[in-house]
Every structure is written in structure tokens, then in C-alpha cells.
Amino acid sequence: MPRSFPVPPHRFTRSSTLTPAPSDEPGLPARRAALDILLAIRRGQALDMAMAESEAFEDLEGADRGFARTLIMAVLRRQNTLDEAYGTFLDRPLKSTQGTVITLLRLAAAQILLLGVPPHAATATTVDLAKERRDSAGFAKLLNALCRRMVEKGPSLIEDYPPRTDVPGWLWRRLERHYGAKTARRLAAAFVQEPALDLTPKDPKERERLATALEAHPLGPVSLRRTAGGRIEDLPGYTEGDWWIQDLAAALPISLLGDLTGQRVYDLCAAPGGKTAQLAAAGAHVTAVDISAKRLRRLEDNLARLGLRADTFVGDVLGFSPDEPADLVVLDAPCTATGTVRRHPDLLWSKKEEDVAELSALQDQMLHHAARLVRPGGRLMFITCSLLAEEGEDRSRAFLSRHSQFTAEPLSDDEKERLGPLNAAKDGHLRTRPDLIADAGGMDGFYAARFTRQD
Numbered sequence: 001m002p003r004s005f006p007v008p009p010h011r012f013t014r015s016s017t018l019t020p021a022p023s024d025e026p027g028l029p030a031r032r033a034a035l036d037i038l039l040a041i042r043r044g045q046a047l048d049m050a051m052a053e054s055e056a057f058e059d060l061e062g063a064d065r066g067f068a069r070t071l072i073m074a075v076l077r078r079q080n081t082l083d084e085a086y087g088t089f090l091d092r093p094l095k096s097t098q099g100t101v102i103t104l105l106r107l108a109a110a111q112i113l114l115l116g117v118p119p120h121a122a123t124a125t126t127v128d129l130a131k132e133r134r135d136s137a138g139f140a141k142l143l144n145a146l147c148r149r150m151v152e153k154g155p156s157l158i159e160d161y162p163p164r165t166d167v168p169g170w171l172w173r174r175l176e177r178h179y180g181a182k183t184a185r186r187l188a189a190a191f192v193q194e195p196a197l198d199l200t201p202k203d204p205k206e207r208e209r210l211a212t213a214l215e216a217h218p219l220g221p222v223s224l225r226r227t228a229g230g231r232i233e234d235l236p237g238y239t240e241g242d243w244w245i246q247d248l249a250a251a252l253p254i255s256l257l258g259d260l261t262g263q264r265v266y267d268l269c270a271a272p273g274g275k276t277a278q279l280a281a282a283g284a285h286v287t288a289v290d291i292s293a294k295r296l297r298r299l300e301d302n303l304a305r306l307g308l309r310a311d312t313f314v315g316d317v318l319g320f321s322p323d324e325p326a327d328l329v330v331l332d333a334p335c336t337a338t339g340t341v342r343r344h345p346d347l348l349w350s351k352k353e354e355d356v357a358e359l360s361a362l363q364d365q366m367l368h369h370a371a372r373l374v375r376p377g378g379r380l381m382f383i384t385c386s387l388l389a390e391e392g393e394d395r396s397r398a399f400l401s402r403h404s405q406f407t408a409e410p411l412s413d414d415e416k417e418r419l420g421p422l423n424a425a426k427d428g429h430l431r432t433r434p435d436l437i438a439d440a441g442g443m444d445g446f447y448a449a450r451f452t453r454q455d
């Protein structure tokens with residue numbers, strides 16, 4: 001039986017930082033940044049925002065930055081497993097108010113059990129970081145002892161925890177119900193995989209040339225997949241605006257809309273603009289609507305780099321009432337984003353069961369409003385990056401039952417054949433999943449359905 005360690009009483013203090021170690025050990029700044037960002041996420045910030053706002057992360061360069069990111073992703077992806085691992089040696093669980101200690105333990109466990117970091121480096125830096133902060137300084141000895149126990153046991157400590165350990169119960173139940181136990185297990189395994197970098201060329205005719213220049217390969221109807229690393233801004237064609245970053249699955253829905261030349265398109269919930277860029281590059285006259293002025297500015301910057309244009313409208317979709325109806329309305333609705341947990345593993349912990357009902361009600365409302373913006377004979381495309389039927393297949397069915405002037409426009413046999421293993425829909429529309437094309441690196445989970453207005 002492993003020996004258990006008593007947990008020291010929690011000492012609450014207002015300021016969190018003590019003096020940093022006078023000379024940092026190598027690797028300490030990267031771990032400090034990882035701790036900083038994980039604590040910000042614990043306070044409710046989204047991963048992207050926490051990374052963008054962390055000064056400790058900003059100060060890192062090259063390999064240190066990469067290491068900090070690896071640590072953060074490992075902790076977020078395997079959080080429950082890591083808690084189980086160090087928890088084995090505690091005689092009672094830590095209190096949730098002991099956030100810094102918990103996060104330091106997760107970081108230590110990730111280094112020792114998942115990432116093969118030399119034991120001394122993982123242990124010494126964990127203790128040093130603990131000593132720097134008031135809310136963890138009193139736990140330095142405990143942390144040291146727990147690190148040693150994890151080092152003694154090694155990775156065998158976590159080998160019995162299947163990937164589903166790291167999927168919250170509410171999400172697991174839904175995946176199992178909708179896809180079956182086998183696929184749910186595959187999805188859980190896919191959630192911890194590092195996604196590849198996918199790019200969408202602005203000009204489809206340039207795909208082959210760009211593939212060679214970027215050391216990438218064509219995948220799916222429009223995308224390029226690159227597995228090598230490197231700074232995005234340094235890649236060939238970035239400055240020239242030849243491509244933008246967009247997951248293979250995210251690029252599929254718009255690729256299913258045929259010739260868009262000259263069409264009036266309202267792109268609802270448009271930022272940061274991957275789909276706006278596709279629509280504009282295909283020759284549509286696009287109005288991009290988003291509630292976030294900041295995200296819409298990013299969309300404008302992205303379009304400017306690409307030499308594309310769209311009108312923009314900052315505001316709630318539900319208040320968007322243009323004079324003219326559209327040939328096509330694209331609604332990429334807010335959702336749990338459970339299809340993107342490979343990139344945003346913080347979603348596993350920030351999203352809650354109650355969000356599902358709230359978001360699906362909002363999707364119904366937005367679909368209802370979007371329908372009023374479509375001209376007779378025009379089309380509506382509903383998209384979410386969720387794996388949940390409540391935010392995909394169920395919403396399509398509910399929409400059709402309440403909007404008799406719309407009919408579904410399912411994928412044709414030709415389209416199904418072209419999509420091949422990229423599509424796993426059972427309702428005739430598009431359903432992608434992270435466990436599909438696993439050997440080629442997987443893809444995000446999306447749902448997309450096309451509707452046509454009859455009258």
C-alpha cells in the first residue's frame with residue numbers, strides 16, 4: 001500500500017506572490033508561465049485569452065514557449081488522470097480552494113508521468129515554484145514528497161486509467177448515447193491528440209503549388225495539412241495572403257455550397273472569419289455579423305492580409321435586420337465547441353451540463369431569426385463545432401418542424417462520395433468527428449445542415 005501524506009491546513013493570504021528565486025533554474029520560467037496560465041483558466045479565463053494575456057508566457061522564447069504550451073495542454077487534457085495519480089498518496093483530497101497546490105501537483109504529475117521530464121528537474125522546479133507563492137509556500141515539503149512518490153511509481157501509476165477518465169460525466173453520457181460506447185471511447189482517445197496545422201488556400205488552383213512550398217499535403221476537398229512546426233508568420237505565402245489557418249473540418253461546410261459568385265451572403269456569428277474568407281474568396285458579397293467588436297476586428301485584419309473584403313456589422317444576430325434578404329445565410333452558431341477540445345482542452349472543464357440546454361435554445365432562436373433573412377428560393381446553412389446531437393441533428397429536426405417553408409437539402413451521392421471518410425452523418429447532412437481519419441491526424445467535430453426556402 002502506498003504511504004499517505006497528511007495535508008497541511010490551508011493558510012489563506014491575500015497576496016499570492018513571494019519573492020521569486022534570485023536566479024532561475026533552467027526551465028523554471030516556462031513552468032512559471034504554465035502555472036500562471038493554468039491558474040488564470042481556473043479563475044474562468046479561456047485558454048487563448050489566458051495565453052495572450054500572460055506576461056510570463058510573453059517573455060518566453062522558442063523552446064521554453066513550446067515547453068510551457070506542452071505542459072498546459074498535458075494538464076488540461078489529462079486533468080482527472082493526473083488528479084487520480086497524485087491523489088493515490090494523499091489521505092484526504094485537497095480542498096478546491098487550494099488551487100495553486102492542485103495546479104502545481106498536476107504540472108508535476110504531467111512532467112513525471114506523461115512527458116518523461118527528468119525526475120530531479122520536475123521535482124526541484126515544483127518545489128521552487130511552490131516557495132515563490134504565499135498560497136503554496138507552506139506546501140513545499142508535501143509537494144516534494146508527492147513528487148518523489150510519483151517518481152518511484154513512474155508511468156505505471158496511470159496506465160489503468162482509460163481516456164474516458166478525462167471526459168466529464170455529462171459529456172461522456174451524451175457521446176455514448178449519441179454515438180455508442182465504442183465511438184465514444186474513440187472520441188475520448190482522440191481528444192488528447194495534438195491536432196495538425198490545416199490551411200485553406202485562397203485560390204483552390206494554387207493548392208498543389210502551396211502544398212510543395214509549405215511542405216504540406218492536400219487533404220479533403222480544399223485543405224492543406226502540415227505536420228512540421230515553425231512560426232506561422234514565417235511560412236511561405238503568409239505575408240502574401242495566400243492561405244489562412246482553418247481546420248479541415250471547419251472548411252468543409254462552405255465547400256458544400258457550390259458556386260457563390262455574386263451571391264449576397266449574410267455570415268452570422270462570423271468572427272474570426274475562416275468561413276467569411278471562404279465565402280469572399282468564392283466571389284460572394286458578404287456581410288459578416290458578430291457580437292464581439294474585438295473578434296470582428298480580428299476578422300477584418302485577417303481579410304486585409306488575404307486581400308479579401310466583406311462588410312461588417314457589430315451586434316447581436318437577433319438584432320440584425322438588413323433591408324434586403326440574402327441568397328444565402330450562414331449561421332455558425334455559438335455552441336459548447338465540444339468538437340474542438342483537441343485545440344481547446346479547457347472547454348472540457350469550463351463548459352457545464354446546463355450550458356447545453358441554454359445554447360441549444362439560443363441556436364433555435366438564431367435559426368428562427370436567420371430564416372427570416374433568406375429570400376424565397378434562397379438557402380440557409382446551419383453550422384456548429386459541437387459533437388452533441390442537441391446542438392446539431394436535433395436542432396435541424398426542430399427547425400424543419402417549425403419552419404414549413406424550408407426543406408432540407410441533404411448531401412448528394414456525389415458529395416458523399418467526395419467526402420468519403422470525412423463524413424459520418426446519419427441524417428443526410430455533414431457530421432465530422434475528431435476520431436475520423438485518425439491515421440491522418442484526425443479533424444475537428446462539426447455539424448452542418450443545408451436548407452432551402454421554398455416560397
Ligand SMILES: C[S@@+](CC[C@H](N)C(=O)[O-])C[C@H]1O[C@@H](n2cnc3c(N)ncnc32)[C@H](O)[C@@H]1O
Binds near residue numbers: 289
Ligand atoms: C463558432 S464562432 C464563429 C466562427 C466563425 N464563423 C469562423 O468561421 O471563423 C461563434 C461566434 O459567434 C459570436 N456570437 C456569439 N453570440 C452572438 C450573438 N448573439 N450575435 C452575434 N454573434 C454572436 C461569437 O463572438 C463568436 O465569434
